[in-house]
Amino acid sequence: MRAFLFIIFILSGLVLSSQDTIRMMQYNLLMYGNNFGGCTSGNNNVNNKNGYFKTIVEYVKPDIVFVNELSEEESFHDLILNSVFNVNNSDWSRGNVNNLANSFIVNQVYYKNQKFELTNYVAVQTNVRDIDIFGFNILPSDKSNLPEPIEINCAVAHLKAGSDFENVQERAYETNKLMNYLNNSGADGNFTFSGDFNLYSGSELALQNLLNYANPDIRFFDPINQIGNWNNNGFYANIHTQSTHENGDCFSGGGMDDRFDFFLVSQEILEGSNKIKYLENSYFAVGQDGEHFNNSLTSSPTNTSVPGNVLNALYNMSDHLPVVIDIVVDHNLFIQHNYSATFDFTINNPVKEVLEINIQDPNFASYQVHISDLLGRPVSEASIPPGVNKINLPLEGLKQGVYFISLIRENAFSSTRKFIVH
Numbered sequence: 001m002r003a004f005l006f007i008i009f010i011l012s013g014l015v016l017s018s019q020d021t022i023r024m025m026q027y028n029l030l031m032y033g034n035n036f037g038g039c040t041s042g043n044n045n046v047n048n049k050n051g052y053f054k055t056i057v058e059y060v061k062p063d064i065v066f067v068n069e070l071s072e073e074e075s076f077h078d079l080i081l082n083s084v085f086n087v088n089n090s091d092w093s094r095g096n097v098n099n100l101a102n103s104f105i106v107n108q109v110y111y112k113n114q115k116f117e118l119t120n121y122v123a124v125q126t127n128v129r130d131i132d133i134f135g136f137n138i139l140p141s142d143k144s145n146l147p148e149p150i151e152i153n154c155a156v157a158h159l160k161a162g163s164d165f166e167n168v169q170e171r172a173y174e175t176n177k178l179m180n181y182l183n184n185s186g187a188d189g190n191f192t193f194s195g196d197f198n199l200y201s202g203s204e205l206a207l208q209n210l211l212n213y214a215n216p217d218i219r220f221f222d223p224i225n226q227i228g229n230w231n232n233n234g235f236y237a238n239i240h241t242q243s244t245h246e247n248g249d250c251f252s253g254g255g256m257d258d259r260f261d262f263f264l265v266s267q268e269i270l271e272g273s274n275k276i277k278y279l280e281n282s283y284f285a286v287g288q289d290g291e292h293f294n295n296s297l298t299s300s301p302t303n304t305s306v307p308g309n310v311l312n313a314l315y316n317m318s319d320h321l322p323v324v325i326d327i328v329v330d331h332n333l334f335i336q337h338n339y340s341a342t343f344d345f346t347i348n349n350p351v352k353e354v355l356e357i358n359i360q361d362p363n364f365a366s367y368q369v370h371i372s373d374l375l376g377r378p379v380s381e382a383s384i385p386p387g388v389n390k391i392n393l394p395l396e397g398l399k400q401g402v403y404f405i406s407l408i409r410e411n412a413f414s415s416t417r418k419f420i421v422h
Contacts, residue, residue, distance in 0.1 A: 093111060273333075
Protein backbone atom coordinates (compact mmCIF):
# COMPACT_ATOMS: atom_id res chain seq x y z
CA MET A 1 0.00 0.00 0.00
CA ARG A 2 2.33 2.67 -1.26
CA ALA A 3 2.58 6.08 0.37
CA PHE A 4 1.71 8.28 -2.59
CA LEU A 5 -1.67 9.49 -3.78
CA PHE A 6 -2.53 10.16 -7.38
CA ILE A 7 -3.54 13.55 -8.68
CA ILE A 8 -4.64 12.36 -12.12
CA PHE A 9 -5.50 8.95 -13.50
CA ILE A 10 -5.82 8.60 -17.26
CA LEU A 11 -7.98 6.20 -19.18
CA SER A 12 -8.43 6.05 -22.94
CA GLY A 13 -11.91 6.28 -24.44
CA LEU A 14 -11.75 2.60 -25.27
CA VAL A 15 -10.97 1.71 -21.67
CA LEU A 16 -13.76 3.87 -20.30
CA SER A 17 -16.26 2.02 -22.44
CA SER A 18 -15.05 -1.44 -21.50
CA GLN A 19 -13.99 -1.42 -17.83
CA ASP A 20 -15.59 -3.94 -15.48
CA THR A 21 -17.36 -2.75 -12.32
CA ILE A 22 -17.73 -5.01 -9.29
CA ARG A 23 -20.08 -4.23 -6.40
CA MET A 24 -19.02 -5.15 -2.85
CA MET A 25 -21.42 -5.19 0.12
CA GLN A 26 -20.76 -5.36 3.88
CA TYR A 27 -23.60 -6.31 6.27
CA ASN A 28 -24.11 -7.16 9.95
CA LEU A 29 -26.86 -9.82 9.93
CA LEU A 30 -27.90 -9.35 13.59
CA MET A 31 -27.50 -12.67 15.40
CA TYR A 32 -28.38 -14.86 12.44
CA GLY A 33 -29.00 -18.35 13.88
CA ASN A 34 -28.31 -17.29 17.49
CA ASN A 35 -30.60 -16.62 20.43
CA PHE A 36 -28.68 -13.96 22.30
CA GLY A 37 -29.15 -10.42 23.59
CA GLY A 38 -32.94 -10.53 23.39
CA CYS A 39 -32.97 -12.19 19.96
CA THR A 40 -35.10 -15.34 19.69
CA SER A 41 -36.41 -17.64 17.00
CA GLY A 42 -39.64 -15.67 17.32
CA ASN A 43 -38.41 -12.10 16.83
CA ASN A 44 -35.32 -12.98 14.74
CA ASN A 45 -36.48 -16.01 12.77
CA VAL A 46 -33.93 -17.16 10.17
CA ASN A 47 -36.58 -18.08 7.61
CA ASN A 48 -38.01 -14.58 7.78
CA LYS A 49 -34.51 -13.13 7.66
CA ASN A 50 -33.74 -15.12 4.52
CA GLY A 51 -36.65 -13.44 2.78
CA TYR A 52 -35.55 -9.98 3.90
CA PHE A 53 -31.94 -10.66 2.97
CA LYS A 54 -32.93 -11.94 -0.47
CA THR A 55 -34.97 -8.78 -1.11
CA ILE A 56 -31.98 -6.61 -0.20
CA VAL A 57 -29.53 -8.61 -2.33
CA GLU A 58 -31.84 -8.54 -5.35
CA TYR A 59 -32.10 -4.76 -5.02
CA VAL A 60 -28.39 -4.01 -4.41
CA LYS A 61 -27.11 -6.61 -6.91
CA PRO A 62 -23.72 -7.17 -5.28
CA ASP A 63 -21.01 -9.43 -6.68
CA ILE A 64 -19.49 -10.21 -3.27
CA VAL A 65 -20.99 -9.87 0.23
CA PHE A 66 -19.15 -9.83 3.57
CA VAL A 67 -21.23 -10.49 6.69
CA ASN A 68 -20.92 -10.37 10.48
CA GLU A 69 -22.97 -11.86 13.32
CA LEU A 70 -23.56 -15.21 11.64
CA SER A 71 -23.84 -18.32 13.83
CA GLU A 72 -20.68 -20.38 14.16
CA GLU A 73 -22.70 -23.43 13.07
CA GLU A 74 -21.92 -23.90 9.38
CA SER A 75 -25.39 -25.25 8.62
CA PHE A 76 -26.60 -21.65 8.88
CA HIS A 77 -23.87 -20.54 6.45
CA ASP A 78 -25.22 -23.03 3.92
CA LEU A 79 -28.81 -22.02 4.68
CA ILE A 80 -28.02 -18.46 3.58
CA LEU A 81 -26.14 -19.70 0.51
CA ASN A 82 -29.06 -21.84 -0.65
CA SER A 83 -32.00 -19.69 0.52
CA VAL A 84 -30.70 -16.22 -0.40
CA PHE A 85 -28.05 -16.50 -3.11
CA ASN A 86 -28.54 -19.80 -4.96
CA VAL A 87 -32.32 -20.11 -5.04
CA ASN A 88 -32.49 -20.64 -8.80
CA ASN A 89 -28.84 -21.27 -9.67
CA SER A 90 -25.43 -22.18 -8.29
CA ASP A 91 -23.66 -18.94 -9.19
CA TRP A 92 -22.61 -18.18 -5.62
CA SER A 93 -20.09 -19.79 -3.29
CA ARG A 94 -19.05 -19.09 0.29
CA GLY A 95 -15.80 -19.03 2.23
CA ASN A 96 -14.57 -21.15 5.11
CA VAL A 97 -14.23 -19.92 8.69
CA ASN A 98 -11.76 -21.25 11.27
CA ASN A 99 -13.22 -19.54 14.37
CA LEU A 100 -9.96 -19.77 16.29
CA ALA A 101 -11.39 -17.43 18.94
CA ASN A 102 -14.27 -19.87 19.54
CA SER A 103 -16.90 -17.16 19.20
CA PHE A 104 -20.62 -17.94 18.91
CA ILE A 105 -20.87 -15.46 16.01
CA VAL A 106 -18.45 -15.26 13.08
CA ASN A 107 -17.78 -13.50 9.76
CA GLN A 108 -18.33 -14.97 6.31
CA VAL A 109 -18.13 -14.08 2.61
CA TYR A 110 -20.47 -14.95 -0.27
CA TYR A 111 -19.22 -14.37 -3.81
CA LYS A 112 -20.12 -14.93 -7.45
CA ASN A 113 -17.93 -17.84 -8.52
CA GLN A 114 -17.86 -16.70 -12.15
CA LYS A 115 -16.13 -13.47 -11.08
CA PHE A 116 -14.12 -14.55 -8.06
CA GLU A 117 -11.88 -17.50 -7.26
CA LEU A 118 -11.08 -18.00 -3.56
CA THR A 119 -7.33 -18.70 -3.41
CA ASN A 120 -6.35 -18.16 0.22
CA TYR A 121 -7.82 -17.79 3.70
CA VAL A 122 -6.23 -16.68 6.98
CA ALA A 123 -7.81 -16.13 10.39
CA VAL A 124 -6.13 -13.59 12.67
CA GLN A 125 -7.20 -14.60 16.16
CA THR A 126 -8.08 -11.95 18.75
CA ASN A 127 -9.53 -12.15 22.25
CA VAL A 128 -13.12 -11.88 21.02
CA ARG A 129 -13.51 -12.83 17.34
CA ASP A 130 -11.23 -13.70 14.45
CA ILE A 131 -10.42 -11.16 11.79
CA ASP A 132 -10.80 -13.14 8.57
CA ILE A 133 -8.72 -12.43 5.46
CA PHE A 134 -10.04 -13.90 2.21
CA GLY A 135 -7.69 -13.93 -0.76
CA PHE A 136 -9.31 -13.87 -4.21
CA ASN A 137 -8.44 -13.85 -7.85
CA ILE A 138 -10.76 -11.59 -9.82
CA LEU A 139 -11.19 -13.54 -13.02
CA PRO A 140 -10.71 -11.94 -16.46
CA SER A 141 -13.81 -10.77 -18.31
CA ASP A 142 -14.63 -9.23 -21.66
CA LYS A 143 -14.78 -5.81 -19.98
CA SER A 144 -11.74 -5.88 -17.73
CA ASN A 145 -9.06 -6.41 -20.40
CA LEU A 146 -7.21 -8.60 -17.90
CA PRO A 147 -4.83 -11.07 -19.56
CA GLU A 148 -4.79 -13.05 -16.31
CA PRO A 149 -6.54 -12.96 -12.90
CA ILE A 150 -5.76 -10.06 -10.55
CA GLU A 151 -5.36 -10.56 -6.80
CA ILE A 152 -7.42 -8.85 -4.14
CA ASN A 153 -7.37 -9.55 -0.40
CA CYS A 154 -10.44 -8.77 1.70
CA ALA A 155 -10.23 -8.58 5.49
CA VAL A 156 -13.48 -8.76 7.50
CA ALA A 157 -13.90 -7.95 11.19
CA HIS A 158 -16.48 -7.54 13.89
CA LEU A 159 -14.58 -5.51 16.49
CA LYS A 160 -15.46 -5.47 20.18
CA ALA A 161 -18.61 -3.52 21.01
CA GLY A 162 -18.97 -1.00 23.82
CA SER A 163 -17.90 2.52 24.68
CA ASP A 164 -16.12 1.97 28.01
CA PHE A 165 -12.35 2.16 28.31
CA GLU A 166 -11.74 -1.60 28.28
CA ASN A 167 -13.72 -2.07 25.05
CA VAL A 168 -11.95 0.85 23.39
CA GLN A 169 -8.64 -0.74 24.34
CA GLU A 170 -9.75 -4.14 23.03
CA ARG A 171 -10.67 -2.68 19.63
CA ALA A 172 -7.24 -1.05 19.45
CA TYR A 173 -5.59 -4.37 20.29
CA GLU A 174 -7.58 -6.13 17.56
CA THR A 175 -6.69 -3.73 14.74
CA ASN A 176 -3.07 -3.56 15.88
CA LYS A 177 -2.88 -7.36 15.71
CA LEU A 178 -4.24 -7.28 12.15
CA MET A 179 -1.77 -4.63 11.05
CA ASN A 180 1.15 -6.43 12.67
CA TYR A 181 0.14 -9.61 10.85
CA LEU A 182 -0.02 -7.76 7.52
CA ASN A 183 3.34 -6.15 8.19
CA ASN A 184 5.05 -9.38 9.21
CA SER A 185 3.59 -11.30 6.26
CA GLY A 186 4.81 -8.74 3.73
CA ALA A 187 1.29 -7.85 2.60
CA ASP A 188 1.03 -5.51 -0.36
CA GLY A 189 -1.32 -4.75 -3.22
CA ASN A 190 -5.10 -4.57 -3.44
CA PHE A 191 -6.74 -4.80 0.00
CA THR A 192 -10.14 -3.98 1.45
CA PHE A 193 -11.08 -4.04 5.13
CA SER A 194 -14.77 -4.09 5.98
CA GLY A 195 -16.97 -4.94 8.91
CA ASP A 196 -18.82 -3.76 11.97
CA PHE A 197 -16.02 -1.82 13.67
CA ASN A 198 -18.15 -0.47 16.57
CA LEU A 199 -16.21 2.82 16.45
CA TYR A 200 -17.62 5.95 18.04
CA SER A 201 -14.98 8.40 16.83
CA GLY A 202 -12.32 8.66 14.17
CA SER A 203 -9.77 9.46 16.86
CA GLU A 204 -10.10 6.01 18.44
CA LEU A 205 -6.76 4.22 18.43
CA ALA A 206 -8.40 1.23 16.72
CA LEU A 207 -8.96 3.31 13.59
CA GLN A 208 -5.72 5.24 13.87
CA ASN A 209 -3.87 1.89 13.83
CA LEU A 210 -5.36 1.34 10.38
CA LEU A 211 -4.92 4.84 8.98
CA ASN A 212 -1.49 5.64 10.42
CA TYR A 213 0.31 2.36 10.96
CA ALA A 214 4.08 2.74 11.29
CA ASN A 215 4.67 1.04 7.94
CA PRO A 216 3.02 3.40 5.42
CA ASP A 217 2.93 0.68 2.77
CA ILE A 218 0.09 -1.18 4.50
CA ARG A 219 -2.17 1.63 5.67
CA PHE A 220 -5.88 1.78 4.93
CA PHE A 221 -7.95 4.77 3.79
CA ASP A 222 -11.56 5.88 4.13
CA PRO A 223 -12.83 6.28 0.53
CA ILE A 224 -15.32 8.99 1.51
CA ASN A 225 -12.93 10.93 3.76
CA GLN A 226 -15.42 11.20 6.61
CA ILE A 227 -13.17 10.77 9.64
CA GLY A 228 -14.75 12.50 12.59
CA ASN A 229 -16.78 12.16 15.77
CA TRP A 230 -19.70 10.16 14.39
CA ASN A 231 -21.56 9.13 17.54
CA ASN A 232 -24.81 11.05 18.01
CA ASN A 233 -23.57 13.76 15.65
CA GLY A 234 -26.14 14.97 13.12
CA PHE A 235 -23.39 16.30 10.86
CA TYR A 236 -22.76 12.68 9.82
CA ALA A 237 -26.42 11.70 9.52
CA ASN A 238 -26.05 10.66 5.89
CA ILE A 239 -23.41 8.02 6.68
CA HIS A 240 -24.74 6.56 9.94
CA THR A 241 -25.36 2.81 9.72
CA GLN A 242 -26.87 1.93 13.12
CA SER A 243 -29.55 1.65 14.51
CA THR A 244 -32.50 1.08 12.19
CA HIS A 245 -34.77 0.96 15.29
CA GLU A 246 -35.58 3.35 18.10
CA ASN A 247 -36.20 0.45 20.48
CA GLY A 248 -36.71 -3.31 20.50
CA ASP A 249 -35.85 -6.49 22.39
CA CYS A 250 -33.56 -7.91 19.69
CA PHE A 251 -32.68 -4.76 17.78
CA SER A 252 -30.46 -2.13 19.36
CA GLY A 253 -32.36 1.10 19.89
CA GLY A 254 -31.56 4.77 19.73
CA GLY A 255 -32.24 5.34 16.05
CA MET A 256 -29.70 6.20 13.34
CA ASP A 257 -26.79 7.81 15.19
CA ASP A 258 -23.61 5.73 14.72
CA ARG A 259 -21.20 4.92 11.91
CA PHE A 260 -20.30 1.37 12.92
CA ASP A 261 -20.04 -0.28 9.50
CA PHE A 262 -17.16 0.44 7.14
CA PHE A 263 -15.34 -0.24 3.92
CA LEU A 264 -11.69 0.83 3.99
CA VAL A 265 -9.32 0.34 1.05
CA SER A 266 -5.59 0.20 0.43
CA GLN A 267 -3.74 2.92 -1.39
CA GLU A 268 -3.56 0.75 -4.50
CA ILE A 269 -7.36 0.57 -4.71
CA LEU A 270 -7.84 4.22 -3.78
CA GLU A 271 -5.55 5.34 -6.59
CA GLY A 272 -6.01 2.53 -9.11
CA SER A 273 -2.32 1.67 -9.39
CA ASN A 274 -2.77 -2.11 -9.58
CA LYS A 275 -5.62 -2.68 -12.04
CA ILE A 276 -8.36 -2.15 -9.41
CA LYS A 277 -9.74 1.25 -8.42
CA TYR A 278 -12.42 2.50 -6.06
CA LEU A 279 -15.16 4.12 -8.13
CA GLU A 280 -15.60 7.69 -6.95
CA ASN A 281 -18.89 8.44 -5.14
CA SER A 282 -19.94 4.78 -5.09
CA TYR A 283 -19.76 4.40 -1.29
CA PHE A 284 -23.19 4.41 0.36
CA ALA A 285 -25.24 2.90 3.17
CA VAL A 286 -28.32 1.24 1.65
CA GLY A 287 -31.50 2.94 2.90
CA GLN A 288 -29.71 5.93 4.45
CA ASP A 289 -31.43 9.14 3.34
CA GLY A 290 -29.86 11.45 5.92
CA GLU A 291 -33.30 12.38 7.27
CA HIS A 292 -33.63 9.95 10.19
CA PHE A 293 -30.99 11.06 12.67
CA ASN A 294 -31.87 9.59 16.09
CA ASN A 295 -35.01 8.05 14.57
CA SER A 296 -35.89 4.67 13.16
CA LEU A 297 -35.45 3.96 9.48
CA THR A 298 -39.22 3.91 8.94
CA SER A 299 -40.23 6.97 10.98
CA SER A 300 -41.44 10.26 9.49
CA PRO A 301 -40.51 11.68 7.01
CA THR A 302 -41.05 8.79 4.62
CA ASN A 303 -37.76 7.27 3.51
CA THR A 304 -37.84 7.18 -0.29
CA SER A 305 -34.16 6.31 -0.84
CA VAL A 306 -35.15 2.69 -1.58
CA PRO A 307 -38.42 1.00 -2.65
CA GLY A 308 -40.92 0.27 0.10
CA ASN A 309 -40.32 -3.48 0.15
CA VAL A 310 -36.56 -2.93 0.49
CA LEU A 311 -37.07 -0.43 3.32
CA ASN A 312 -39.25 -2.96 5.13
CA ALA A 313 -36.57 -5.65 4.61
CA LEU A 314 -33.81 -3.40 5.92
CA TYR A 315 -35.86 -2.51 8.99
CA ASN A 316 -36.74 -6.11 9.85
CA MET A 317 -33.47 -7.80 8.88
CA SER A 318 -30.96 -6.04 11.13
CA ASP A 319 -30.25 -3.01 13.30
CA HIS A 320 -27.41 -2.17 10.88
CA LEU A 321 -27.54 -0.94 7.29
CA PRO A 322 -25.47 -2.60 4.55
CA VAL A 323 -22.55 -0.58 3.18
CA VAL A 324 -21.70 -0.76 -0.52
CA ILE A 325 -18.74 0.25 -2.67
CA ASP A 326 -18.00 -0.30 -6.36
CA ILE A 327 -14.54 -1.08 -7.70
CA VAL A 328 -13.41 -0.76 -11.31
CA VAL A 329 -11.27 -3.57 -12.68
CA ASP A 330 -9.23 -2.79 -15.79
CA HIS A 331 -5.83 -3.88 -17.01
CA ASN A 332 -5.21 -0.42 -18.49
CA LEU A 333 -5.69 1.64 -15.33
CA PHE A 334 -2.67 3.78 -14.59
CA ILE A 335 -1.83 6.93 -12.63
CA GLN A 336 0.67 9.70 -12.14
CA HIS A 337 2.28 9.81 -8.67
CA ASN A 338 2.96 13.44 -7.98
CA TYR A 339 1.07 14.29 -4.83
CA SER A 340 2.64 13.45 -1.50
CA ALA A 341 0.41 11.53 0.87
CA THR A 342 2.66 12.21 3.80
CA PHE A 343 2.68 15.17 6.14
CA ASP A 344 3.87 15.78 9.65
CA PHE A 345 3.04 18.04 12.55
CA THR A 346 4.47 18.85 15.96
CA ILE A 347 2.84 20.09 19.16
CA ASN A 348 4.00 21.39 22.50
CA ASN A 349 3.72 18.61 25.07
CA PRO A 350 2.78 18.79 27.87
CA VAL A 351 0.20 21.55 27.44
CA LYS A 352 -0.96 24.04 30.03
CA GLU A 353 -3.44 26.42 28.37
CA VAL A 354 -2.64 26.68 24.64
CA LEU A 355 -1.91 23.85 22.22
CA GLU A 356 0.59 24.96 19.57
CA ILE A 357 0.26 23.06 16.26
CA ASN A 358 2.96 23.31 13.60
CA ILE A 359 2.36 21.56 10.26
CA GLN A 360 4.96 20.41 7.74
CA ASP A 361 3.17 19.83 4.43
CA PRO A 362 4.46 20.88 0.98
CA ASN A 363 0.95 20.65 -0.49
CA PHE A 364 -0.56 23.56 1.49
CA ALA A 365 -3.77 21.66 2.21
CA SER A 366 -6.63 22.42 4.59
CA TYR A 367 -7.10 20.45 7.79
CA GLN A 368 -9.66 19.50 10.41
CA VAL A 369 -8.43 19.26 14.00
CA HIS A 370 -10.13 16.81 16.37
CA ILE A 371 -9.19 16.51 20.05
CA SER A 372 -10.61 13.65 22.11
CA ASP A 373 -10.11 12.01 25.48
CA LEU A 374 -8.90 8.46 26.09
CA LEU A 375 -12.38 7.07 25.41
CA GLY A 376 -12.57 8.77 22.02
CA ARG A 377 -15.07 11.39 23.21
CA PRO A 378 -14.65 14.75 21.43
CA VAL A 379 -13.55 17.70 23.52
CA SER A 380 -12.52 20.29 20.91
CA GLU A 381 -12.50 20.85 17.14
CA ALA A 382 -11.01 23.42 14.78
CA SER A 383 -10.37 24.06 11.09
CA ILE A 384 -7.09 25.08 9.47
CA PRO A 385 -7.40 26.79 6.06
CA PRO A 386 -5.04 26.04 3.14
CA GLY A 387 -1.57 27.50 3.46
CA VAL A 388 -1.67 28.00 7.24
CA ASN A 389 1.07 25.97 8.91
CA LYS A 390 0.74 27.15 12.50
CA ILE A 391 -2.22 27.51 14.83
CA ASN A 392 -2.64 28.10 18.57
CA LEU A 393 -5.65 26.31 20.03
CA PRO A 394 -6.81 27.49 23.50
CA LEU A 395 -7.61 24.64 25.90
CA GLU A 396 -8.80 26.57 28.94
CA GLY A 397 -11.10 24.56 31.13
CA LEU A 398 -9.82 21.19 29.95
CA LYS A 399 -9.19 18.84 32.86
CA GLN A 400 -5.74 17.47 33.51
CA GLY A 401 -5.13 14.17 31.76
CA VAL A 402 -4.15 12.43 28.54
CA TYR A 403 -5.73 13.41 25.21
CA PHE A 404 -5.36 12.70 21.48
CA ILE A 405 -5.14 15.23 18.67
CA SER A 406 -5.89 14.15 15.10
CA LEU A 407 -5.17 16.26 12.02
CA ILE A 408 -7.20 15.15 9.01
CA ARG A 409 -6.15 16.45 5.62
CA GLU A 410 -8.75 17.18 2.95
CA ASN A 411 -7.88 14.10 0.93
CA ALA A 412 -8.46 11.51 3.70
CA PHE A 413 -4.96 11.37 5.17
CA SER A 414 -4.74 11.77 8.93
CA SER A 415 -2.20 11.69 11.71
CA THR A 416 -2.61 11.49 15.49
CA ARG A 417 -0.54 12.50 18.50
CA LYS A 418 -1.00 11.93 22.21
CA PHE A 419 -0.47 14.80 24.65
CA ILE A 420 -0.87 15.64 28.33
CA VAL A 421 -2.74 18.57 29.83
CA HIS A 422 -1.38 19.62 33.21
